[in-house]
Amino acid sequence: VTLEGFELRVLHVPLVSPFTTSFGTESVREVIVVRALTSDGDGWGEIVTQASPLYSSEYTRGAWDVSLRWLMPALLDRRTVAPHEVAEILEPFVGHRMAKAGLELAVTDAALRTDGMALGTYLGAVHDRVPSGVSVGIQRDAAALVDVVGGYLDEGYARIKIKIKPGRDVADTAAVRDAFGAIGLQVDANSAYTLADIETLAELDRFDLLLIEQPLQEDDIVDHATLAARVRTPICLDESITSLKAATDALALRSASIINIKAGRVGGYLEAVRIHDLCRAAGIPVWCGGMLETGIGRAANAALAALPGFTLPGDVSASNRFYLRDIVTEPALLEDGHVRVPTGPGLGIEIDPVALEDMTVAREILRR
Ligand code: OSB
Ligand code: MG
Numbered sequence: 001v002t003l004e005g006f007e008l009r010v011l012h013v014p015l016v017s018p019f020t021t022s023f024g025t026e027s028v029r030e031v032i033v034v035r036a037l038t039s040d041g042d043g044w045g046e047i048v049t050q051a052s053p054l055y056s057s058e059y060t061r062g063a064w065d066v067s068l069r070w071l072m073p074a075l076l077d078r079r080t081v082a083p084h085e086v087a088e089i090l091e092p093f094v095g096h097r098m099a100k101a102g103l104e105l106a107v108t109d110a111a112l113r114t115d116g117m118a119l120g121t122y123l124g125a126v127h128d129r130v131p132s133g134v135s136v137g138i139q140r141d142a143a144a145l146v147d148v149v150g151g152y153l154d155e156g157y158a159r160i161k162i163k164i165k166p167g168r169d170v171a172d173t174a175a176v177r178d179a180f181g182a183i184g185l186q187v188d189a190n191s192a193y194t195l196a197d198i199e200t201l202a203e204l205d206r207f208d209l210l211l212i213e214q215p216l217q218e219d220d221i222v223d224h225a226t227l228a229a230r231v232r233t234p235i236c237l238d239e240s241i242t243s244l245k246a247a248t249d250a251l252a253l254r255s256a257s258i259i260n261i262k263a264g265r266v267g268g269y270l271e272a273v274r275i276h277d278l279c280r281a282a283g284i285p286v287w288c289g290g291m292l293e294t295g296i297g298r299a300a301n302a303a304l305a306a307l308p309g310f311t312l313p314g315d316v317s318a319s320n321r322f323y324l325r326d327i328v329t330e331p332a333l334l335e336d337g338h339v340r341v342p343t344g345p346g347l348g349i350e351i352d353p354v355a356l357e358d359m360t361v362a363r364e365i366l367r368r
Contacts, residue, residue: 001043001110002080005367006072006103007035010060011359013294015322020137022165022192023054029292029322030060032067033356036106037367043110044351046300047102048264048291055190056098056218056239056265063099068366071096071103076368083108083122087268097242097267104268105300105347113346118303120341120348123273125306129338133159133313134321135188135290138168142175149176152321158337159184159210159313165192170203177207184313188213191239195223202231210312211236211258218242224255234258238289242266247275251282258312262289263304264297272304280309288314295319295328298339299347302332306341327355 013029032047047067053059070093075081078089086104093100112122134157139145149160162176164187173187186209193201193215201215211234216223218239228235236258241247243266250256259279263272279286288305291297298319305314316339319331328349332339342348 001036001038001040001107001114003036003038003076003078003107003368005037005076005365006106007037007363007365008064008067009033009356009360010064010362011294011327011356012361013323013327013359016320016324018137019292019322021163022138022190024052026050031294032060032063032102033294033296033327034102034106036110038110040114041110043106043108043113044296044347045102045104045106045109046294046297047099048293048297049098058096058098063096066093066096067099067103068364071099072366075103075107076366079368081107083111084270087270098264101264101266101268104270105263105296108269109346116345118343118348119269119300119346120303120306120343123269123303123307125303125341126308127306127341128343129335129340130302130305130310130316131158131313132316132318132334132337132339133157133161133184133287134317135161135315136163138163138165142172145172146175146179149180153180153183156334156337157317159186161186161188161213161315163187164189166197166200169200173204173207173209184210186210186213186236188238189215191215191217195226198227198230201227205232209233213260214238214240221250221253221255224250225253228254228257236260238262239265241275244271244274244278247278251278251284257284259284259286260289261286261304262291263300264291265289269300269304273307276307276309285309285311287312288316290315290317292322295326295331295349296347298332299328299342299349302339302341325355327352327359
């Protein structure tokens with residue numbers, strides 16, 4: 001596409017209920033929406049950073065600054081850019097993968113809308129809908145957790161993931177397993193443990209979990225291998241997998257037997273596909289993670305999760321799991337435990353301009 005500029009917005013999107021993980025509680029999703037302005041029309045993307053650098057080193061103001069000061073100017077300098085060229089143009093700038101991913105998605109959406117091709121087709125999707133899992137935050141107590149999980153199971157979610165942290169792990173997991181029997185159940189620690197907690201983590205073995213997600217720190221690639229050899233439950237990495245190279249290394253070290261792929265964390269949907277291809281060839285199951293995406297990222301995640309190696313249900317929930325009001329006109333719905341892969345050109349969604357404007361708290365345009 002021929003780039004004419006970019007528009008960035010910070011949105012504050014209210015959550016239906018607070019979302020608590022081992023690293024904190026959110027009640028409003030602060031997120032950056034990108035609009036690529038091209039000679040053939042607009043393309044939309046989403047930068048999935050959060051307000052604070054607690055999940056990763058990236059955060060709203062950092063992504064905003066690096067995008068305006070470095071990433072967008074580099075793309076605008078090139079003028080004509082194809083989706084697969086975005087990552088190589090941005091390669092000299094270290095890190096900031098979520099910012100890069102959001103810009104790449106906006107350029108990709110614009111290019112695919114111009115060509116009339118759906119993102120799923122472009123990425124290699126082989127399904128028209130994907131099983132929908134749900135990520136459940138830490139609740140007041142185990143009884144409240146059982147209530148909330150019961151509600152999601154009644155809605156038809158295909159798999160439950162509960163957030164854990166030290167002191168809220170074995171008993172919470174036991175309560176959910178006892179209440180609901182043989183459901184697909186997994187836990188996510190968001191790096192809250194160390195190898196000193198190996199006994200606690202091994203206690204989770206008796207619950208037949210699908211996996212334990214990211215028990216240790218982002219750079220604990222060797223410690224995760226040590227842990228994986230000492231527990232029966234499969235270890236899945238999220239935070240640690242920042243690129244194709246990181247995934248290659250984790251597989252070589254046997255740090256994980258399952259990988260959560262998030263396009264934002266790895267620098268874009270094209271890098272996500274490369275990690276999928278690597279894992280598929282290695283026989284490692286992958287699933288699509290989430291970052292409380294708006295309808296933009298949610299549509300893109302459904303497309304990614306429809307690739308053949310995504311053999312476990314992802315955190316690709318309906319929009320109403322997090323939001324009363326989305327910024328797209330047709331928010332993702334749960335249908336028989338699945339979310340549909342959009343088929344229209346590009347992301348296959350349309351922006352609701354009124355909702356977008358209502359939730360915008362900052363806006364800036366850079367033109368070439
Ligand atoms: O670790 O997967 C995670 C949300 C924000 C940051 C990190 C994570 C999450 C989730 C929610 O678990 C996933 C979703 O449903 O969007
Ligand atoms: Mg996670």
